[in-house]
Amino acid sequence: xxxxxxxxxxxxxxxxxxxxxxxVAVGLRGARRELDDRTAPLAGLVAAFIFAVQMLNFPVxxxxxxxxxxxxxxxxxxGPYTGVLCIAVVLLMxxxxxxxxxxxxxxxxxxxxxxxxxVVAYALFRGLTRVLPRTRRSTTxxxxxxxxxxxxxxxxxxxxxxxxxxxTDVPLGKVLTAMVGVHVLIGIGEAAxxxxxxxxxxxxxxxxxxxxxxxxxxxKLRVDGALVDLPAAPAAASSPAPVAARSTRKVWAAGxxxxxxxxxxxxxxxxxxxxxxxxVAADKGIDEKVQEHGAAxxxxxxxxxxxxxxxxxxxxxxxxxxxxxxxxxxxxxxxxVRRRRTPEAPGLRTTESV
Amino acid sequence: xxxxxxxxxxxxxxxxxxxxxxHCKLAAVLGFVVVVVSTPREAVWAFALYGVLLxxxxxxxxxxxxxxxxxxxxxxxFVAFALLMxxxxxxxxxxxxxxxxxxxGLWGAWNVLAKGTLGVAASVLLASTTELRSLLLGLQRLRxxxxxxxxxxxxxxxxxxxxxxxxxxSVARRSRGFEAGGVRHWGVLAKTxxxxxxxxxERGERVHLAMVSRGYTGTMPVIDEVTASRTQWAHAAALPxxxxxxxxxxxxx
Amino acid sequence: xxxxTAPVPSLEVSGLAYAYPDGHQALFGVDxxxxxxxxxxxxxxxxxxxxxxxLHLNGILDAGAGSVRVAGLPVEKRxxxxxxxxxxxxxxxPDDQLFMPTVREDVAFGPxxxxxxxxxxxxxxxxxxxxxxxxEYAARPPHHLSFGQRRRVAVATVLAMEPEILVLDExxxxxxxxxxxxxxxxxxxxxxxxxxxTHDLPYALELCPRAVILSDGVIAADDRxxxxxxxxxxxxxxxxxxxxxxxxxxxxxxxx
Numbered sequence: 001x002x003x004x005x006x007x008x009x010x011x012x013x014x015x016x017x018x019x020x021x022x023x024v025a026v027g028l029r030g031a032r033r034e035l036d037d038r039t040a041p042l043a044g045l046v047a048a049f050i051f052a053v054q055m056l057n058f059p060v061x062x063x064x065x066x067x068x069x070x071x072x073x074x075x076x077x078x079g080p081y082t083g084v085l086c087i088a089v090v091l092l093m094x095x096x097x098x099x100x101x102x103x104x105x106x107x108x109x110x111x112x113x114x115x116x117x118x119v120v121a122y123a124l125f126r127g128l129t130r131v132l133p134r135t136r137r138s139t140t141x142x143x144x145x146x147x148x149x150x151x152x153x154x155x156x157x158x159x160x161x162x163x164x165x166x167x168t169d170v171p172l173g174k175v176l177t178a179m180v181g182v183h184v185l186i187g188i189g190e191a192a193x194x195x196x197x198x199x200x201x202x203x204x205x206x207x208x209x210x211x212x213x214x215x216x217x218x219x220k221l222r223v224d225g226a227l228v229d230l231p232a233a234p235a236a237a238s239s240p241a242p243v244a245a246r247s248t249r250k251v252w253a254a255g256x257x258x259x260x261x262x263x264x265x266x267x268x269x270x271x272x273x274x275x276x277x278x279x280v281a282a283d284k285g286i287d288e289k290v291q292e293h294g295a296a297x298x299x300x301x302x303x304x305x306x307x308x309x310x311x312x313x314x315x316x317x318x319x320x321x322x323x324x325x326x327x328x329x330x331x332x333x334x335x336x337v338r339r340r341r342t343p344e345a346p347g348l349r350t351t352e353s354v
Numbered sequence: 355x356x357x358x359x360x361x362x363x364x365x366x367x368x369x370x371x372x373x374x375x376x377h378c379k380l381a382a383v384l385g386f387v388v389v390v391v392s393t394p395r396e397a398v399w400a401f402a403l404y405g406v407l408l409x410x411x412x413x414x415x416x417x418x419x420x421x422x423x424x425x426x427x428x429x430x431x432f433v434a435f436a437l438l439m440x441x442x443x444x445x446x447x448x449x450x451x452x453x454x455x456x457x458x459g460l461w462g463a464w465n466v467l468a469k470g471t472l473g474v475a476a477s478v479l480l481a482s483t484t485e486l487r488s489l490l491l492g493l494q495r496l497r498x499x500x501x502x503x504x505x506x507x508x509x510x511x512x513x514x515x516x517x518x519x520x521x522x523x524s525v526a527r528r529s530r531g532f533e534a535g536g537v538r539h540w541g542v543l544a545k546t547x548x549x550x551x552x553x554x555x556e557r558g559e560r561v562h563l564a565m566v567s568r569g570y571t572g573t574m575p576v577i578d579e580v581t582a583s584r585t586q587w588a589h590a591a592a593l594p595x596x597x598x599x600x601x602x603x604x605x606x607x
Numbered sequence: 608x609x610x611x612t613a614p615v616p617s618l619e620v621s622g623l624a625y626a627y628p629d630g631h632q633a634l635f636g637v638d639x640x641x642x643x644x645x646x647x648x649x650x651x652x653x654x655x656x657x658x659x660x661x662l663h664l665n666g667i668l669d670a671g672a673g674s675v676r677v678a679g680l681p682v683e684k685r686x687x688x689x690x691x692x693x694x695x696x697x698x699x700x701p702d703d704q705l706f707m708p709t710v711r712e713d714v715a716f717g718p719x720x721x722x723x724x725x726x727x728x729x730x731x732x733x734x735x736x737x738x739x740x741x742x743e744y745a746a747r748p749p750h751h752l753s754f755g756q757r758r759r760v761a762v763a764t765v766l767a768m769e770p771e772i773l774v775l776d777e778x779x780x781x782x783x784x785x786x787x788x789x790x791x792x793x794x795x796x797x798x799x800x801x802x803x804x805t806h807d808l809p810y811a812l813e814l815c816p817r818a819v820i821l822s823d824g825v826i827a828a829d830d831r832x833x834x835x836x837x838x839x840x841x842x843x844x845x846x847x848x849x850x851x852x853x854x855x856x857x858x859x860x861x862x863x
Contacts, residue, residue, distance in 0.1 A: 044506075045512045052517065563662070
């Protein structure tokens with residue numbers, strides 16, 4: 001999704017540059033709170049890691065491949081402010097070193113792949129972890145969902161930027177279907193990698209996961225060979241959410257999560273059967289779009305993955321576009337909820353500056 | 355679409371371009387790309403002149419053409435996109451080699467290809483004549499916020515660790531007969547990423563502890579000052595200034 | 608014990624307890640005082656918490672309970688810069704310690720971080736390298752040196768900061784006998800407080816008049832090194848074993 005020089009016209013590039021600079025400035029201010037001398041190298045590692053996984057090109061379809069964006073991973077591991085900074089650094093270095101993504105398009109790239117992904121992923125992640133039970137598994141699940149949504153969100157953002165400032169008039173609908181289509185598939189890969197990475201880190205070093213600062217076990221002293229409790233242990237910092245607010249939200253969130261999983265995965269697999277595919281597509285009311293994009297003749301639209309029938313993939317695609325839409329609405333609700341609950345919540349200021 | 359290996363980027367050598375201070379080169383490349391992008395796409399000859407300018411820089415830097423061309427491969431995904439434009443963009447149609455293509459699409463493709471290629475070539479030249487470490491120093495000199503420079507320098511330090519681990523794990527995977535070939539293998543790739551992260555972190559953490567123990571607080575100490583003389587700035591400015599002249603001609607002619 | 612009398616001890620650890628974020632508790636109330644100019648060996652089986660203790664000495668890990676003072680200065684967030692200048696830790700693997708492109712830049716890293724520049728910085732670097740006998744290697748990249756040379760450079764990187772206390776994590780590991788002896792000569796010639804974490808009991812006996820045993824996260828014994836090594840029951844109880852054929856009774860060490 002790296003935009004090269006000359007792809008987006010100058011005014012829009014400039015505006016995106018200002019937006020990106022603003023986001024980085026906000027990130028720099030916020031990162032002071034997130035970073036201490038132990039997490040700064042973690043931010044570097046996350047940046048390097050994102051750099052590396054962006055090299056892992058997914059074989060998405062014949063001849064085309066996409067790569068991970070890493071925004072969700074960054075936001076969850078080091079926090080949204082630092083996350084934006086990490087991606088900005090990755091894109092800057094890619095632009096300078098690998099000429100991947102134009103230098104004048106840096107603003108567009110940071111806005112689309114950095115700001116949009118981290119903000120969407122972090123808002124969703126915090127919303128989910130707040131309502132799900134506080135366990136490692138739900139953190140992993142929340143990471144999965146956040147990453148799954150963040151990638152198509154970036155694709156939508158790209159299309160929007162392209163719509164405003166593209167130097168060539170490719171019909172927007174075609175761009176949107178091609179971009180979102182491919183990136184929904186990439187989103188699944190991204191979700192898997194993000195969830196596995198976050199899960200692996202939580203299992204070994206829970207202290208490294210910004211989004212899961214948990215409870216510490218009380219210390220003991222060894223006196224004459226016997227363990228005794230430490231007198232007046234410092235109180236654990238985290239306090240659970242209010243019970244009433246939690247229970248209703250829990251039900252609601254569980255419903256949403258179930259809907260997502262069903263819509264996404266069941267339709268993906270069910271679509272091996274053409275009837276199921278058509279039904280899902282029709283139910284979601286997006287079959288026309290899928291048809292149109294199949295007819296567009298773009299290589300992006302041609303999901304001829306080896307050994308997998310076209311029908312099955314595009315069926316899954318249809319389902320997951322539905323998920324994307326659902327989750328976009330869902331994340332909007334989460335935002336609203338979070339905004340009301342904690343006006344100073346991290347991630348919000350970044351959103352406002354966009 | 356990011357690809358390549360950190361080690362192959364820099365091409366060791368001594369040339370006037372290699373010896374320029376990094377912040378001068380960074381500023382020059384940025385200036386050049388801005389000028390290129392703001393050139394009207396109808397001024398086809400201007401882009402040819404830009405290409406000549408870059409070729410001149412490459413000659414002074416003694417970077418062989420083959421090396422440059424190989425590095426330009428990074429652009430391929432967008433070339434594919436650009437080649438598609440003449441077929442999907444609506445508008446006036448014309449015949450080209452017996453195929454019906456759209457005129458605005460052709461212009462769009464040319465625009466993206468020309469500007470993108472020049473931008474890529476300029477960056478490639480910068481990266482192949484400047485060491486990573488001095489690039490960071492240059493960014494620091496150009497007043498990039500210290501926190502960003504810090505993240506970038508950690509990223510580069512960890513980058514080697516990660517590519518090493520990645521290569522080792524990939525060899526291990528392939529020696530057990532694994533080829534990444536489709537959706538079915540995403541699971542394996544995803545698990546790789548999780549393991550990779552932990553392995554790299556534990557290796558890098560020790561280095562960081564050693565740095566922190568020696569008083570590291572977030573900025574690399576300046577041991578050797580990088581300074582640029584007025585002549586060096588003038589030399590670096592040659593590229594963007596000449597390009598600007600071409601650009602202005604492009605708008606007026 | 609025959610402590611030299613100094614107004615403020617170089618190191619004072621009291622009641623230190625620490626649990627890792629994954630819940631595993633490594634230290635259960637460590638008390639240890641090291642006077643200025645002393646050389647103390649920190650012995651203990653694998654997993655006793657030796658490295659964890661070391662990481663508390665310069666504030667890389669925050670004490671869960673208890674306190675650490677270096678030359679009277681408590682290890683707290685606001686003192687960290689000064690604490691890290693005063694405590695020089697030489698880590699086990701020199702490759703972790705050496706990360707700059709040349710030996711000179713690596714040795715200069717610490718003092719430059721502390722704000723030294725120009726001739727003063729150069730002077731520090733040269734002095735530190737001379738103290739470990741590596742001054743002619745200043746321009747070489749560290750990874751081109753032998754392991755023993757790298758460890759000596761690692762010691763120099765820390766000496767360049769003129770620390771109050773030198774903490775060495777397994778200084779003799781992976782060294783051939785000649786390098787091992789050279790390092791011992793260097794350490795003996797230094798006029799700083801030394802805390803040496805080691806499994807190498809003869810090395811501890813050679814260099815450190817006093818030794819402490821860290822076991823199960825507490826200090827289990829604290830005495831003259833020779834007396835500790837001669838106490839068979841104590842040694843067995845803490846999984847410490849002397850190398851084959853080595854008898855600590857047969858070695859005459861200078862009394863401190």
